[in-house]
Amino acid sequence: MTPDETYDLIVIGSGPGGQKAADQASKAGLKVAIVERERAVGGTCVHLGTIPSKTLREAALTIATLKRNADVFDFKLKDDMEVSTLMRRLDTVLQSYTSFISQHIGTSGGKVYLGRASFIDKNTVLVTTVKGTKIILGTKNVVIATGSRPRTPPDIPVDHEHILDSDSILSMIYLPRSLTVIGAGVIASEYASIFSLLGVRVTMIDRTPRPLMFMEPELTEKFLDNFTRNGGTYIGNAKAKSVEWNGLQVRAVLDSGEELLSDKMLVAQGRLANVEPLNLDSVEMELGRNGVIAVDGDYQTSVPNIYAVGDVIGPPSLASVSMEQGRRAIDHMLGEKSKDAIELVPIGIYSVPELSSVGLSEEQAREKYGDAIVIGRANFEEVARGQIAGIQDGMLKMIADPQGKRLLGVHIVAEGATDLVHVGEMAILNGNDIDCFLENILNFPTLGEAYRIAALDIANKRAKRASKKPEPRIQKLLDEAELN
Ligand SMILES: Cc1cc2nc3c(=O)[nH]c(=O)nc-3n(C[C@H](O)[C@H](O)[C@H](O)COP(=O)(O)OP(=O)(O)OC[C@H]3O[C@@H](n4cnc5c(N)ncnc54)[C@H](O)[C@@H]3O)c2cc1C
Numbered sequence: 001m002t003p004d005e006t007y008d009l010i011v012i013g014s015g016p017g018g019q020k021a022a023d024q025a026s027k028a029g030l031k032v033a034i035v036e037r038e039r040a041v042g043g044t045c046v047h048l049g050t051i052p053s054k055t056l057r058e059a060a061l062t063i064a065t066l067k068r069n070a071d072v073f074d075f076k077l078k079d080d081m082e083v084s085t086l087m088r089r090l091d092t093v094l095q096s097y098t099s100f101i102s103q104h105i106g107t108s109g110g111k112v113y114l115g116r117a118s119f120i121d122k123n124t125v126l127v128t129t130v131k132g133t134k135i136i137l138g139t140k141n142v143v144i145a146t147g148s149r150p151r152t153p154p155d156i157p158v159d160h161e162h163i164l165d166s167d168s169i170l171s172m173i174y175l176p177r178s179l180t181v182i183g184a185g186v187i188a189s190e191y192a193s194i195f196s197l198l199g200v201r202v203t204m205i206d207r208t209p210r211p212l213m214f215m216e217p218e219l220t221e222k223f224l225d226n227f228t229r230n231g232g233t234y235i236g237n238a239k240a241k242s243v244e245w246n247g248l249q250v251r252a253v254l255d256s257g258e259e260l261l262s263d264k265m266l267v268a269q270g271r272l273a274n275v276e277p278l279n280l281d282s283v284e285m286e287l288g289r290n291g292v293i294a295v296d297g298d299y300q301t302s303v304p305n306i307y308a309v310g311d312v313i314g315p316p317s318l319a320s321v322s323m324e325q326g327r328r329a330i331d332h333m334l335g336e337k338s339k340d341a342i343e344l345v346p347i348g349i350y351s352v353p354e355l356s357s358v359g360l361s362e363e364q365a366r367e368k369y370g371d372a373i374v375i376g377r378a379n380f381e382e383v384a385r386g387q388i389a390g391i392q393d394g395m396l397k398m399i400a401d402p403q404g405k406r407l408l409g410v411h412i413v414a415e416g417a418t419d420l421v422h423v424g425e426m427a428i429l430n431g432n433d434i435d436c437f438l439e440n441i442l443n444f445p446t447l448g449e450a451y452r453i454a455a456l457d458i459a460n461k462r463a464k465r466a467s468k469k470p471e472p473r474i475q476k477l478l479d480e481a482e483l484n
Helices: 016-027 043-047 050-068 088-107 186-197 217-229 319-333 362-369 384-389 417-429 449-465 472-483
Strands: 005-012 032-036 111-114 116-121 124-128 134-144 148-150 163-165 178-182 201-205 233-235 240-245 250-254 259-262 264-267 271-273 306-308 347-349 355-359 374-379 395-400 407-413
Touching (some): 005 016, 016 032, 016 043, 016 088, 032 134, 043 050, 043 088, 050 088, 050 186, 178 186, 178 250, 178 259, 186 201, 186 217, 186 347, 217 233, 217 355, 217 395, 217 407, 250 264, 306 319, 362 395, 362 407, 374 449, 384 449, 395 449, 407 417, 417 449, 449 472
Parallel strands (some): 005 134, 032 111, 163 264, 178 201
Antiparallel strands (some): 124 134, 240 250, 347 355, 374 395, 395 407
16 A cells, blocks of 8 residues: 655654654654644643643632632622633633644644544554545554543443533533532542532542542541532542432432432543554554553553553553653664663642652552651641641651661642652652751742751651760751741
C-alpha cells in the first residue's frame, strides 16, 4: 500500500505524553506527524481533565475567600448559578493553551492530522477524518499516547445528564444543590471538595474506609475534616447496590439499605486505556493487565518500532509523568543509553485543601528501615504565613531514617502543598540531610518554614533518643522555636 506521506515518527494522541514526544523528536531533526481524533490538540489534560478542573477549583477558592470576608465584600452566590459562568476563564485558558501547543508543534516542524488513527501494519497508520476522508501515513517509528477514558461500571447507568462521569461533569448547566460522588480516588476527591466549597451538598461513597487510601492517613484525616466542615459527607466501607434516575432525582441505594437522593451524581471509579480503535491486532501487540499497553523501562512495546507513553500504559496516570515518558521514549528511539527508572514521582492532588507527597510513606519507611524511623511534623498554624493566610488543618510531615538524618519522604496537606513538595523532592534527590533545613535560610514569612519546624522536631527526637542534649547549634534553634 503506497502511503500518502511518510514520516520518521507518527505520534498518536496530542496530550502531554504525545506532545513532549513529538517535540523531542522534532528538535532532534525527525520528520514528525501527530494524529489527534478530537477537534483540537491538547488531550484530556487540556480539554477534560487537569486544566478544566483546576479552573473550576480556582473559581471555588475565590468564592470561598469572598464568603470568608463577608464583612468586606457584599457577596452572595446566585441561586441559579451556571457552571459555565464559574468556568468563564476556562475559554481564555484553553484558547491560549491550545494555540500555544499548536504553534509550538508547528514551529518545531511537526504536522498535525485531525482524525482517528489505526494501524494497518507496524509501519503504516490509517487516519480517518471526521468527514470520513482516509489518509495513509508511512513511518519508521510510532509513539502511542492515546490516554484513557472514565470507566463506567456496568451497573451504573451513566447518562451524562443526571449521572455523569469526569468527562461530562463540567457540562452541567446549573450548579446542582446536591451531588453524590461514587469513588474516593483523586478525581472523586478533587471534584467532591471543589463542589462542596461551592455550597453543593456533596456525599462521597466508596468501599474504602477513607478517601485517597494511598496517601498518609494523617493527611486524609485533615482533608476529611475540611470536607465535612464545608458540608460534605463521606460514607466509607459502602457500595451503591443500585443507582437510577427516578425522573426527579438520582436515587442510590447502598448495600446497608441506606437511600441517597441527589440532583446529580458523579461516577469516578477508575479509567480505561484507549486502545480499541488502534487495531493493535494488526501489529500483534501484547497488552498488559487491565488492558493497558505493556512496555519495558524504555517505553518500548512488544513491537520494537512502536513505543507507548502516558495513561495508555497505566498508572500513575499523571500529566507530569506522561510528559517525561514521552521525552524518554524518544531518547531511546534515538539510540541513547537506557536511563535509570524514574526515581521519584511527586503526587499532587488538587482537592481542597491540596495534598501532596513525595518519597516513602510512613508505612513504606517502617517496612524498609524498621520502627526506629524518625518523624517530624509541623502544623501550618505554627508558621507565620499560615496564620496570615488563615490556613487551618495544614500539616507537613517529614520522615527520616533511624539516625534522624536522611530524608525519606515528605507529605503535605494545605493550600500550596503541590508546589511546596518540590523542596522535599529536591532534598531527597540530592541526598540532603535533615540539618540542611536548619542550617540554611528560608524566606520569611513562607509556608516553606514548615520544613524547618518539622526538621527541628526530628532533630529534637534524635537527640532525645540518643539521650543526650542536642548539639549546641541545634539546641539554640530549638530554644528560639520555643520562644516564638
Ligand atoms: C478530572 C481530571 C483531573 C486531572 N488532574 C490532573 C492533575 O492535576 N495533574 C496531573 O498531572 N494529571 C491530572 N490528570 C491526569 C492527566 O490528565 C493525564 O494523566 C494526562 O492527560 C495523560 O496524558 P496522555 O498524553 O497520556 O493522554 P491524554 O491527555 O488523555 O491525551 C490522549 C489523546 O489521544 C487522543 N486519541 C485517543 N485515541 C486516538 C486515536 N485512535 N487516534 C487519534 N487520537 C487519539 C485523545 O483524543 C486525546 O486527545 C487529571 C485527569 C482528569 C480526568
